[in-house]
Amino acid sequence: MEHRITKKYSYFIAIALISVLGSCYYDNESELYPTNNYPTVNVSYATNVNPIIVSSCNSCHSTSAKFGNIITDTYLDLKKIVDNGKFIGSIKHNSGFIAMPQSSAKLNTAQITMVEAWIAEGAKNN
Ligand code: HEC
Known part of the structure; x- marks a missing residue:
């Protein structure tokens, strides 16, 4: 009887370990290969590009705070500095x-x- 309980218990531990290790592996993978978060095909303005602009640019380049008369918080305004080359020139230094x-x-x-x-890919509003 005692033996059976121990066996059951070890299955439980094994399953718990597998799920813990499984999630660790997943975390490590995204840290080791961060480029996975930044696609290079079918890049979306809304999903991929805009979040970077929101966190790095809009605090100084919104419709209300437009330093250097540059606005990045709307697609159409961002598209202007995409088209004149200033966007890529400034972020690439x-x-x-x-x-x-x-x-x-x-x-x-x-x-x-x-x-x-x-x-x-055309700097689409996608
Ligand atoms: C802390 C404030 C701040 C942040 C954050 C910021 N900028 Fe600026 N940006 C400025 C200021 C101030 C100017 C005007 C500088 C000047 O004219 O000397 C400027 C100017 C510019 C210009 C004009 C550059 C040129 O060569 O004419 C572009 C393009 C630009 N910013 C894009 C961006 C982008 C894209 C981001 C995000 C990646 C960003 N900025 C983040 C403050 C900021």
């Missing part, structure tokens, strides 16, 4: 452009690559 986001870290390579892919 290219010479001849003012480096953005101002006074904080450059966007990471995966984010910049994704933004370039979105532009190459």
